Amino acid sequence: MLGGVIFIALSNLFAIYPAQVTRFTIDYLNDAVWLHQQAENTSLQNNLTTQFYKAFFLFFLIIIITTLIKGIFMFFMRQTIIVMSRHIEYDLKNDIYKHYQILPLSFYKKNHTGDLMARISEDVSQVRMYIGPAIMYTINLVMLFIMVISVMWYVNSYLTILVLIPLPFLSLGIYYISNIINKRSTKLQKQLSHLSTVAQGSFAGIRVIKSFNREEQNSRYFLSSSLKFKSLSYQLMRMDVMFGPIITLLIGASTIITIFIGGKLYINGTISLGNIAEFVLYVNMLTWPVTSIGWVSSIIQKAAVSQKRINEFLQIRSPIISGKKLINDNEKLSIRFENVSFTYPESGIKALNKVSFEVAPESSLGITGKTGSGKTTIALLLMRLYDPDEGSIYINETNIKEFDLTSLRQAIGYVPQDVFLFSESIYKNIVFGLDEHEKEGLAHVYEVSKTAEVYDNIIQFKEGFDTLIGERGVTLSGGQKQRISIARALIKNPQVLLLDDCLSAVDTQTESKIIQNFKTRLAHKLTIYISHRINTIQHAEQIIVLGNGAISEKGTHDELIALKGDYFQQHQSQLMAPESVH
Ligand SMILES: Nc1ncnc2c1ncn2[C@@H]1O[C@H](COP(=O)(O)OP(=O)(O)OP(=O)(O)O)[C@@H](O)[C@H]1O
Ligand SMILES: [Mg+2]
Structure with missing residues (x-):
């Protein structure tokens, strides 16, 4: 976990460099074009062209290399945090299974097999989603915000504030949509498990079904269950397709603000042309983490519910408590x-x-x-x-x-x-x-x-x-x-x-x-x-x-x-x- 946090910081650092080099490149280009025009019809011009190409090639290399380094650190960030969450998932699963083995017969009478299965598989993976991705994205978000916003602020505080305005709306919108999506997908999950119970039952009972001529009825029953499944999937899909457009819309808004206000500031001479390009890149960098706020908070909610369900079972103590005396193998018993x-x-x-x-x-x-x-x-x-x-x-x-x-x-x-x-x-x-x-x-x-x-x-x-x-x-x-x-x-x-x-x-x-x-x-x-x-x-x-x-x-x-x-x-x-x- 600790290693993961360090890798998150490093990968964010190397995400900022390319944007800054881009700004530098554009400003350099601006100056270079001006200089090139000044040197029109002199022997210097050819010389300058070669110099500019060399410089551009260098900038290009720096951008590629820093991006690569960022990628490597991102790889390690996932390797540490996601792998850690897999380890915890593994332990949790084994603990629950071991506990299941100790629980008395009455426990198995009270709870459905499906429920036992769900808690050891789905609930555990909800908790894992929290321990792994949710924690990772949260830390990432906090670090990236601190780093990127301070760099932006340093360039121009006025532009920074304006550009950030659409982001909270983005986050709220995603939160709202992902809540609806969650509700619908839970329903869909339930219907799916119903569907598989129906199918399972009919495979297990195939002898009885055939001998009572119930194949037709059985198929019809399956059909009606799967129709319901279909309509639930449509509902889910309708929400799912909103995701992309909303994100694009709000990022678009931020970009337009950057270019419009940034353009004015450039005309006033407050910022450079490169700064505008740099800002566009920063806004893009912030988008995914902001989107993830909504997503992460719904993971956290689900994980909390799941952990509660897991604890419910883990806290049950078997009323049948073992004594200490041993029975000898060859003892005759009455x-x-x-x-x-x-x-x-x-x-x-x-x-x-x-x-x-x-x-x-x-x-x-x-x-x-x-x-x-x-x-x-x-x-x-x-x-x-x-x-x-x-x-x-x-x-x-x-x-x-x-x-x-x-x-x-x-x-x-x-x-x-x-x-x-x-x-x-x-x-x-x-x-x-x-x-x-x-x-x-x-x-x-x-x-x-x-x-x-x-x-x-x-x-x-x-x-x-x-x-x-x-x-x-x-x-x-x-x-x-x-x-x-x-x-x-x-x-x-x-x-x-x-x-x-x-x-x-x-x-x-x-x-x-x-x-x-x-x-x-x-x-x-x-x-x-x-x-x-x-x-x-x-x-x-x-x-x-x-x-x-x-x-x-x-x-x-x-x-x-x-x-x-x-x-x-x-x-x-x-x-x-x-x-x-x-
Ligand atoms: N797990 C259980 N939960 C609730 N009631 C039960 C359970 N098992 C058995 N019973 C009830 O307890 C009573 C005694 O059941 P038991 O199985 O001991 O009968 P049995 O004499 O073995 O019958 P059989 O000859 O049919 O096997 C029955 O009325 C039964 O319905
Ligand atoms: Mg009996």
Whole structure:
């Protein structure tokens, strides 16, 4: 920044020299012509001509060289200040992104993805425009004004004042127009992002659109959005085209004043002919900085709004605070929920109501219940993606709030209900949860894929584990995705396995194979199965049935069947149509 300020001063200094040399040249020319005429018909005349040409060539060289030097300093001015602003932009972006990663799930529920994106990209670049160009032009303006106006004042104060009169109007006019332009371009931006949301939605939902024959309607909707975009662009354009003429008009006014008043002063003998030329150049030098006042002030306004929006997010603190205790890799874990209640703050839905249960080390728990009864919520609370409103959760009789968050989550292998895989290779998706040094090669990956019964599927793809999935790769079936998601949880070798409805899209035969694998290979782990399907959970050593967020029944499979309650009913209906329960 400091370097930049010095370069601004130097480049302005070298911008003034050419104007002064121009003045000198014109005055010299004036005298030279007069002298030349005096020497008419003498031998001196030829001699003078050569001298004049030499002098002109010298002046010409000086102008070129000083202008070049000015250009070099301008280059360094941009190199320092604009590059500095890019560095700050880079840091700011990374800070925001890092902060995003820490923020809790509830934050992501409250804010749109578009908004998150906008703050990290558009808002940051508004702030950068302030730190870089806006500061640069402001300093430039101040320096140039001081330098140029003092030189002008030295030549003639009266002419200086007159010539400067149109400039404030220029600045005001630009400010006014750029404000209007800003408003219109914000509107245009909004419409553009709407347009891309519409397009994005229709690409993502193309299967549904085609199967419901909605292509026509969809195109019409896009058309109407893009018509609106067009009319907004016209409005913006109408303002944009005013810019040039206004600037030209006001500079023209200054130039006319310079020549008219300057001409009179020349006739009076107050100033020289060269001074008029010099003034015209000075006025031109001042024009762009004056124009930039309006532009810079609108940048500053926008940057202020953007920084405020960025700060809003940066100041949010995650309510989920990490403890200090670590969980040892080989420790056997038990889990206890004690009167746990939880209400989703966004919807006000009480998802859990005084839930208590206990799971001993190396044993298994099945959780079942109607849809929306709070099963997934139990999983989220155990991983501290949310904290309970009331009651506590213990691991080995220590409140989970006392554990280091990373260590806690490391101990749990979670297979979420809504499978999410990244648009990467299958291999990368499976080793996702491992640190770089833990990736031991393929043997381990093969082993977990076999446990998850997905190995045979994967090797059937032409590129095996290197097969890309997602947008540009193969589309996996629901069941394949679920099993890759299981492999991803297993490879971490967690002490607790948390399987949230992860077999819902797998046929019953494969399901029993997977469960058999779990029983034989993962018997020493604490396993929690969540499912509607009795098949999935019936072998668990203990089963709880949730109804409206509270535990309605508890026991082993046989005990619950004997109870002839909800569990029994569910079992009966699933026996009759085992495949329809998805
Ligand atoms: N992020 C959320 N914000 C607000 N409410 C939520 C949120 N997630 C779940 N809920 C509500 O909390 C209740 C319990 O949801 P939960 O996902 O735990 O049910 P579930 O038993 O897993 O259901 P399913 O069997 O359909 O998966 C539901 O009424 C649901 O609408
Ligand atoms: Mg669920």
